[in-house]
Amino acid sequence: MRRELHEENRLAWNEATLAHNSHKHDQARFLREGGSTLFPEEIELLGDVAGRKLVHLQCNSGQDSLSLAQRGALVTGVDISDAAIAFARQLSEESGIPATFERMDVYDWLARTVRGAERYDVAFSSYGALCWLSDLKAWAQGVAAILAPGGRLVVVEFHPFAMVYDEHWRLACPYFGDGQALTWENGISDYVADAGEALAPSGYDQGMQGFVNPHPSHEFQWGLGEVVSALLEAGLTLTALHEYPYANGAKLLAGMRETPGRRMIPPEGVPSIPLMYGLAARKDRIVPGGGC
Numbered sequence: 001m002r003r004e005l006h007e008e009n010r011l012a013w014n015e016a017t018l019a020h021n022s023h024k025h026d027q028a029r030f031l032r033e034g035g036s037t038l039f040p041e042e043i044e045l046l047g048d049v050a051g052r053k054l055v056h057l058q059c060n061s062g063q064d065s066l067s068l069a070q071r072g073a074l075v076t077g078v079d080i081s082d083a084a085i086a087f088a089r090q091l092s093e094e095s096g097i098p099a100t101f102e103r104m105d106v107y108d109w110l111a112r113t114v115r116g117a118e119r120y121d122v123a124f125s126s127y128g129a130l131c132w133l134s135d136l137k138a139w140a141q142g143v144a145a146i147l148a149p150g151g152r153l154v155v156v157e158f159h160p161f162a163m164v165y166d167e168h169w170r171l172a173c174p175y176f177g178d179g180q181a182l183t184w185e186n187g188i189s190d191y192v193a194d195a196g197e198a199l200a201p202s203g204y205d206q207g208m209q210g211f212v213n214p215h216p217s218h219e220f221q222w223g224l225g226e227v228v229s230a231l232l233e234a235g236l237t238l239t240a241l242h243e244y245p246y247a248n249g250a251k252l253l254a255g256m257r258e259t260p261g262r263r264m265i266p267p268e269g270v271p272s273i274p275l276m277y278g279l280a281a282r283k284d285r286i287v288p289g290g291g292c
């Protein structure tokens with residue numbers, strides 16, 4: 001676990017979060033009036049969350065967490081960014097949608113929760129979360145440990161294969177990250193400004209202009225096989241795994257085109273590639289006397 005890199009990421013996320021939210025018009029009103037920031041892929045994988053104790057790991061400013069709370073889940077959101085958690089708490093108050101938000105490194109939150117008695121029916125993580133994890137196996141073990149028997153993990157993520165291209169769609173980066181940090185000097189950009197309404201369903205405001213992040217960021221490239229293996233090794237049972245030829249909301253690479261449903265696809269002439277994946281994994285119930 002690279003705590004010192006997580007701390008640098010916290011600073012970078014604090015700045016980026018302010019820029020991102022500056023473009024999102026009156027989010028409290030949007031949520032209060034029944035708006036949702038969720039996409040169909042996670043809604044389908046999560047299923048009915050009403051009455052479920054759900055932890056949203058790396059929840060950023062809580063828009064998805066509150067959208068899940070609106071569907072009846074009892075939500076705890078966890079994120080390392082001070083700015084994100086402050087915003088999430090305010091959004092919860094202003095929208096009138098209750099949820100608990102905790103500012104913590106996800107590894108510290110998992111470790112603390114494992115030591116306590118509380119267990120969750122659902123753990124959820126999505127859209128640019130796993131690339132910040134410096135120890136995938138420790139994360140998977142922690143998630144498995146905080147789930148109640150029968151509980152489920154749902155992940156919807158940008159596909160690691162999409163990360164091998166540079167801005168000109170040339171093969172430029174290795175698919176296999178070997179657990180090494182990839183450092184970007186002003187790494188977390190204002191990708192909300194690039195995506196426009198696709199990432200601002202409450203309406204797009206001009207907001208902050210010309211944002212340049214003053215802090216470096218450190219990412220980790222985890223291949224799909226590594227993610228699935230870490231979950232299986234942690235004792236979870238994989239129940240769903242989908243790959244998608246589009247990315248929800250984000251224009252990951254240059255020239256991506258928006259199609260209905262806020263789905264981004266490659267430019268004309270580029271063959272389809274996996275741009276997103278979704279998975280569900282279950283913690284099996286142990287039946288006294290043997291069997292599962």
Ligand SMILES: C[S@@+](CC[C@H](N)C(=O)[O-])C[C@H]1O[C@@H](n2cnc3c(N)ncnc32)[C@H](O)[C@@H]1O
Pocket residue numbers: 006009010013058059060061062063064065078079080081084104105106107125126127128129132133
């Ligand atoms: C792309 S955002 C995820 C967005 C999220 N899917 C949502 O609902 O808005 C990635 C988040 O991971 C958080 N993060 C990065 N490293 C973390 C860590 N070690 N512990 C907890 N959160 C972390 C960042 O602060 C950021 O809010």
